[in-house]
Amino acid sequence: MITLRAFSCRYPDGTWGLRDVDLAVSPGEFLALTGPSGCGKSTLARCLTGFIPHGQSAELSGTIEIHGLDPRSSEVYCLAAQVGLVQQDVEGQFCTLRVVDEVAFGPENLAISRAAVVERVRWALAAVGASHLADRNLTSLSGGEKQKVAIAAALACRPAVLILDEPTSNLDPQATQEVFQTIAELQAVSGLTVLVCEHRLHYLAGRADRLVILSGGRVLADGSLAEASQWVPTLAAYGVQLPDLAPPALQPRRRCLQKNAAPGKALLTVENLCLDFSGHRVLRDISFTLRQGELVALMGANGSGKTSLLRALLGLLRPRRGKVFLEGAPAPDRVLARAQHLGLVLQNPNHQLFAPTVWEELLLPARNFGLPEKESQQRAKALLEAFKLEGLEERPPQTLSHGQKKRLALAAVLTYRPKVLLLDEPLISQDPHAAAVALTALRRFTEAGSAAVLVCHDPYIADYYCDRVLFLDAGRLVADGTPEEVWPELISRGFAEFVPWYRQQPKEVHSSVFS
Numbered sequence: 001m002i003t004l005r006a007f008s009c010r011y012p013d014g015t016w017g018l019r020d021v022d023l024a025v026s027p028g029e030f031l032a033l034t035g036p037s038g039c040g041k042s043t044l045a046r047c048l049t050g051f052i053p054h055g056q057s058a059e060l061s062g063t064i065e066i067h068g069l070d071p072r073s074s075e076v077y078c079l080a081a082q083v084g085l086v087q088q089d090v091e092g093q094f095c096t097l098r099v100v101d102e103v104a105f106g107p108e109n110l111a112i113s114r115a116a117v118v119e120r121v122r123w124a125l126a127a128v129g130a131s132h133l134a135d136r137n138l139t140s141l142s143g144g145e146k147q148k149v150a151i152a153a154a155l156a157c158r159p160a161v162l163i164l165d166e167p168t169s170n171l172d173p174q175a176t177q178e179v180f181q182t183i184a185e186l187q188a189v190s191g192l193t194v195l196v197c198e199h200r201l202h203y204l205a206g207r208a209d210r211l212v213i214l215s216g217g218r219v220l221a222d223g224s225l226a227e228a229s230q231w232v233p234t235l236a237a238y239g240v241q242l243p244d245l246a247p248p249a250l251q252p253r254r255r256c257l258q259k260n261a262a263p264g265k266a267l268l269t270v271e272n273l274c275l276d277f278s279g280h281r282v283l284r285d286i287s288f289t290l291r292q293g294e295l296v297a298l299m300g301a302n303g304s305g306k307t308s309l310l311r312a313l314l315g316l317l318r319p320r321r322g323k324v325f326l327e328g329a330p331a332p333d334r335v336l337a338r339a340q341h342l343g344l345v346l347q348n349p350n351h352q353l354f355a356p357t358v359w360e361e362l363l364l365p366a367r368n369f370g371l372p373e374k375e376s377q378q379r380a381k382a383l384l385e386a387f388k389l390e391g392l393e394e395r396p397p398q399t400l401s402h403g404q405k406k407r408l409a410l411a412a413v414l415t416y417r418p419k420v421l422l423l424d425e426p427l428i429s430q431d432p433h434a435a436a437v438a439l440t441a442l443r444r445f446t447e448a449g450s451a452a453v454l455v456c457h458d459p460y461i462a463d464y465y466c467d468r469v470l471f472l473d474a475g476r477l478v479a480d481g482t483p484e485e486v487w488p489e490l491i492s493r494g495f496a497e498f499v500p501w502y503r504q505q506p507k508e509v510h511s512s513v514f515s
Contacts, residue, residue, distance in 0.1 A: 001027040001161065001193050002048065007062035009043055009052060009217075013399065017043030017058065019217040027160075028191040030183075032204045032225070035214035036431045037388075037403030041197035042088060043217070045163045048195075049085040050076050067160050081110060083161045084154035088169065088402040088429060090146050091138075091348060099125075099141070099149050100134045106157040124156035125149075127182040129175060140278040143170040143347045143425065144302025144457075151179060155186070161193045162186075166402075168203055169428040170347070172301045172457050173497035176203055183207075199431050200458070201225070264292025266328065267451050268313070268342070268420050273322030275305075275312050275475075282308045284475045286322070290420060294451045295442055297462035297483075299498055300472035306455045307347060309472070310422040314344050327419070340369055343418035347425045347455075349405035353397040358389060361397050361408055366416040376415055383411040386437055403429035410438060414445065421445065421452035427461070439465050459500045463487075471495070 002025035009017040018040045025031050033041050046052040050071035053060060060072055067082040084106075087093050096102045103124055107117045125131045130148040138146065147170040154162060162183070168176045184207060186192045198204060201211070204225070211228050213221040213235065221231045268290040275283035283305050290296060298306050311317045313324060315335040324331040326341050343365075346352050355361035362384065366376035384390050387407040392400065397408055410426050421442070427435045442452050443465065453470075456462055462469055462483055469486040471479040479489045487499045496504060 001025050001029070001067060002195075003063065003065045005063040007047075007064050008060070009040075009047055010059040011399075012057055012059075013395075016217045017052075018047070020062070021217070021219055023212065023219065023222070025193060025195065027193055028187060030187065030194045030204075030207060030209045031196070032201060032208040032211045033195060033197045033214065034199060034201060034211065034431075035220070037407075037429060037434050038401040039214040040217040041214060042165055042401060044214070045085060045087075045165050045195070045197060047071060048161075048163060049083050050074065050079045051085070077109070080106070080157070082159055083163065084157050084159035085163045086147075086150045086154050086165060086167055088165045089348065089350060090150035090170075092350070093150060094138055094146075097137055097139075099130070099136050099138060102138060102149055103153045103156050106153055110157065120156040120158070124152040127155060128152045129178050137278065140280070142303045142307055144172060144175060147171055148175065148179075148302065155182070158190070159192075161195070163195045163197075165197045166199070166429055167196060168198065168200055170302070170425060170457075173459070175302055177497065180204075180207055199429070199435075264449060266291050267326070269325040269328070270313070271323045271325075273309075273312060273324070274320045275308055275317060276320050277308060277317060282475050283312065283319070286475075286477050288470060288477065288480055290451045290453065292449050292451060293446050294467045295446045295465060296451070296453050296468045296470060297466040298453050298455045298470045298472070299457065299459075299462060301495075304472040305475040306472055307424055310344060310424055310453070310455065313422060314338055314342050316344075339418070341419045342422055343413040343416070343420070344422045345406075345409050345413055345424060345426050347428070349402070349409040350398070352409055353405060356396060357394050358384075358397055358400070358408060359393040362412050362415055365412055369416055371416055379415045379417070380411070383414055383441075386441060387411050388434060388437070401429070403431070403434065406430065407434060407438065410441075414441065417445075417450070419450055421450070423452060424455045425457075426454065427456070427458070435461075457498075459487075459498050459503075463500050463503065471498070 004021050004023040007021045008019050011017055035041060046056065047064060048066050048071060052058045053072060054076050064071060069079060071079055094102055095105050100121060103121045104117050107120045125134055128148045128151050130152055133145055151167060167179060180203065183194055196204065208225055211225050212219060220235060266289050271287050273283055273286040286309060300306050308317060312319050315338050331338055353361055355364050362380040363376055389404065389408060397405060406426060406429055413421060426438060430438065446452055466483060468481065469483050470477060471486060471490060478493065479486045487503045490499050491504065
């Protein structure tokens with residue numbers, strides 16, 4: 001089904017995306033690909049689907065074949081009939097304006113009957129739990145909803161091979177389970193071959209047949225998930241950390257991190273915030289206070305209003321009613337004035353990277369606000385090293401991997417050090433080491449007297465790193481408290497998927513986990 005022999009990909013700037021890769025995937029197999037950010041996972045996905053070299057230039061060598069086709073010489077429409085790809089940046093692959101049109105776009109181009117197109121659209125949207133979005137404009141959707149639509153659009157083409165590049169990155173835990181269950185059912189019925197590029201491997205336990213680990217564009221390990229724990233010493237020699245194969249049994253937050261027993265003064269206060277967007281009621285009477293020293297997880301299902309809340313706090317969306325206070329004073333109306341105090345990192349880094357080089361991007365916010373150049377450069381250099389971006393200073397930001405772009409966007413905001421950080425899924429596309437570095441940086445930021453709100457779907461991160469959890473349901477704030485206080489509330493409300501598994505066990509089991 002898929003064959004690569006001594007296959008290499010080199011970009012025009014001389015960077016190697018892949019080097020001498022040997023890989024064979026059988027029909028109907030479920031293969032998981034993982035590795036550090038920038039290791040070549042997305043490059044491999046693009047090569048297999050013909051995006052490289054037809055849409056993006058690169059020098060390719062060696063053998064590559066997928067479903068009997070060589071992506072280098074095959075017409076794109078021939079590949080599209082056999083291979084479906086859901087990219088990391090799902091917005092970058094949308095071709096239409098409405099959800100129903102986007103899902104129909106692929107089947108329509110396969111020249112099948114109108115009745116067949118309608119049936120495929122209906123089935124694909126239902127398969128990912130997105131039937132209710134059919135008539136919505138794509139621009140009105142949340143990041144997770146967009147990801148559902150992109151997966152539905154790929155499924156509607158009924159490909160022989162489905163490649164998913166970090167499909168869980170924007171999906172809530174329940175939606176993640178639903179998507180993989182749909183894929184499993186498709187495999188059982190049609191023999192679908194699946195390749196998933198993923199950092200969160202515990203979602204694939206019991207589903208993936210094999211695990212391949214890439215680093216520096218090379219294959220470091222290839223075998224079953226059951227064998228993977230034996231690779232740890234070898235991987236460590238290459239500086240590669242194996243992602244968790246099962247939901248992590250992390251130590252309680254109080255044993256690993258200094259919990260702020262007495263948070264400082266109020267930095268951000270929200271009173272009765274209500275927001276309507278594109279004719280929909282998005283936020284309903286949201287009230288909370290964020291204090292010095294707090295790292296707060298903002299959680300909720302896809303479409304619950306998390307991104308809209310962050311945008312409303314910065315003033316990018318105007319609420320129907322409600323008030324926002326910064327250090328006790330009414331927040332300025334102008335976005336630029338608020339941005340000096342509230343630093344926003346968007347879900348899609350392509351929406352906020354503007355400078356010609358990585359170095360200029362790091363310094364851009366600080367320069368915009370007139371901060372001292374020497375101090376800003378010192379911070380930028382430290383963040384460049386901490387976030388594994390050294391050596392990329394002269395690269396254009398848009399040439400980086402998705403994970404590198406996310407780290408760059410976060411580093412640029414940390415360089416100018418606003419009082420409050422508003423972070424929309426900043427850990428997407430980050431390997432375990434990169435995620436830990438970012439979270440440690442955020443803890444240091446808050447402990448220095450600032451605060452941060454972290455949109456997050458991973459309950460283990462919320463439990464391990466965060467002081468508080470805010471949980472939204474259909475635009476309402478239904479839970480607000482420490483993780484230990486919020487988890488029982490979520491279970492009682494039917495949101496057990498958002499609670500760490502060890503927090504759902506009887507006390508005696510829970511105690512043994514942390515012993």
